[in-house]
Amino acid sequence: MEADNPRRNRTEIKPRSDFNYYHPEIPNPQKQGGVLHGPESQQKVFHGLIQLGIDVEDYKIDVDDYRKYFKAARYAEDFPDYYSFNLPEKALEHYIAAKLLQLNHKDIYIDIASQHSPTPTIYNRLFGVNPYLQDLDYPQGLHGNMIGGDAANMAVPDGFASKMALHCSFEHFENNSDMGFIREVSRVLKPGGAICILPLYMFDEYAIQTDPAVSIPQEVKFDDDATVYCAYGWGNRHGRFYDPDHLLSRVCNNLNGMNIKVYRIVNAKQVDQSCYVQFAALIQKPSQDKIFISE
Numbered sequence: 001m002e003a004d005n006p007r008r009n010r011t012e013i014k015p016r017s018d019f020n021y022y023h024p025e026i027p028n029p030q031k032q033g034g035v036l037h038g039p040e041s042q043q044k045v046f047h048g049l050i051q052l053g054i055d056v057e058d059y060k061i062d063v064d065d066y067r068k069y070f071k072a073a074r075y076a077e078d079f080p081d082y083y084s085f086n087l088p089e090k091a092l093e094h095y096i097a098a099k100l101l102q103l104n105h106k107d108i109y110i111d112i113a114s115q116h117s118p119t120p121t122i123y124n125r126l127f128g129v130n131p132y133l134q135d136l137d138y139p140q141g142l143h144g145n146m147i148g149g150d151a152a153n154m155a156v157p158d159g160f161a162s163k164m165a166l167h168c169s170f171e172h173f174e175n176n177s178d179m180g181f182i183r184e185v186s187r188v189l190k191p192g193g194a195i196c197i198l199p200l201y202m203f204d205e206y207a208i209q210t211d212p213a214v215s216i217p218q219e220v221k222f223d224d225d226a227t228v229y230c231a232y233g234w235g236n237r238h239g240r241f242y243d244p245d246h247l248l249s250r251v252c253n254n255l256n257g258m259n260i261k262v263y264r265i266v267n268a269k270q271v272d273q274s275c276y277v278q279f280a281a282l283i284q285k286p287s288q289d290k291i292f293i294s295e
Contacts, residue, residue, distance in 0.1 A: 025216045026228050034231040035241050037203045042278050044204040046264050048244035054252060059263035059280065061096070063270050069095045072126055079118040088272035090167065094119050096265070097165040097196040100282045103127035107162045110134055110188070112151050112195075113169035120145075129163065132156075152180035160188050164195040171201045171239040175221060178240065179254045185283065186256035192287030198280035200262065203241035211235055251281070258285045 023030065049056040070091050075082065083090040103109065105128030111120045112134050120131035131145060138148030142155045149155060151173070164185065173181055185195050208226045211234040220237045222228050225246075242250065252260055260283045268275040 023212050023216065023230060026210070026212065026230065027222055027224065030228040030230055032230050034234065035201075035203055035207050035209050035229050035239075037201070037241065037278065041204045042202075042264065045202045045244060045279070048204070049247070049262055052244050052248050054244065054248065054262060055260065056262040056264060058266045059096070061092070061265065061267050061271060063267070066092065066095050066271055069098070069126070073118075073122045075118070078121075082116075082118055086274050089275045089277065092268060092271050092275050093167045093198050093277060094122065096277070096280055097167065097198055098123065098127065100196050100263070100280065101163045101165065101194055103129050103163060105129070108132070108160065108190075110147065110154075110156075110161045110164045112164055112166045113172070117167065119165070119167060132161070150177075152177055152184045154184060154188055156188055158187055159190045159193075162190045162193040164189065164193075166195075166197050168199060170197045171199075171241070172236065173240070174238045175223070179250050182251055182254040182283075183256060186258050186285060189258075189285040191285055194282060194284040196280060196282050199277040200247075200279040200281045201239065201241045202247065202279050203243060206243045206246045207241040209234065209239040209241065210237060255283065258283050 046056060073091065073094070075087055075091055101107075103123055107127070107129040109120070109123055109129040110132045111117060111123075113136070114120060114133040115135050115137065117133075120133050123129045124131050132147055133145060134147040134151055134154060136148075136150065138146050140149045140155070141147075147154055147156060154160075170178065170181075189195065206223075206226045207229055208222050209229045209231050210220065210222070211232060212230045213232060214220075214235065215237040218237055222238075223240075226240075247262075260281055263280045263282065265277050265280060268277050
C-alpha cells in the first residue's frame, strides 16, 4: 500500500519550502537550488569543448530577422495561450532551429516531444515543410502525422525524415534514453538530414536538476555520476546538464557516423532579457558528398 512506502511518507511530512532539507531518496552528491549556468560557466564549457576536439563556434542572432520571423509566425494572434509566461524564449528557440536546419518545402520534418507545440504548424506555413509530431503521450504508433511512443524507438521506417528538432526537451530524457535517442536519429534521418537540439543545456560539471516534490514521489532514478540539484518549485522531475566530457561520452560517442556542431549563442539577451538559451547542437547524417550544413 502507498501509505506503507517510507519514501513517500518522508516527502509528504517535510515542508516544501525547506531548501536546506537533505533528501536521502536522492543520491549524493546533491546541492540545493537550481543549476546556475551563467556566463562564467558558459565560457568554461566553450573552452572544454574545444579541448576535446568538439566542433564549436559562436552564433550571433540577427535580431531584426528574428523580429520578422516572430511577426510572421503569428504567435500572439494564432496561439495566444502558448508559453505566455516566456514566449520570447520559446519563439527564439524555434527561430534558431529553423535557421540552423535551413528548412524548406522539400523537408519531411519531425517535431520531437512536440506535445501541444505550434512549431509544426508554423514551420509548415513559413517554410513549407511536411510536419510530423512525436510525443510519448500520443497513441502508440504512427497515426496520420502523429508518432506516438518512445522517441528512441519511433514507428517510422529507416531514412524517414530529412529534418528534426527538439525545443527544450532533450534534457528531460532520463537514464540512458538520451543515448538511445541519438542512435535512433541516425536510423530515422535521411542521408544529408539533420537534427537541431536546443537549448543544449550545458554546465561546467555534469548535473541533473530536479524538483524533489515531483521526483521523489515518482521514484525517479538519477545518473550515479551526476550532481543532483534540488530545485523546489521548478515543477519538473529531470533536467540534464552536460559537461563537455559527458557530451562526448553520451552524445558524440553515439553518433554512428553522424557529425555534430555545437553553437554558443552569444546575444540571446538582445532579443529579450528573459531569453536564456546558451548552446544549440546541430547533428547531420552525411550525404554521399559529406556536406555539412552551416550558416
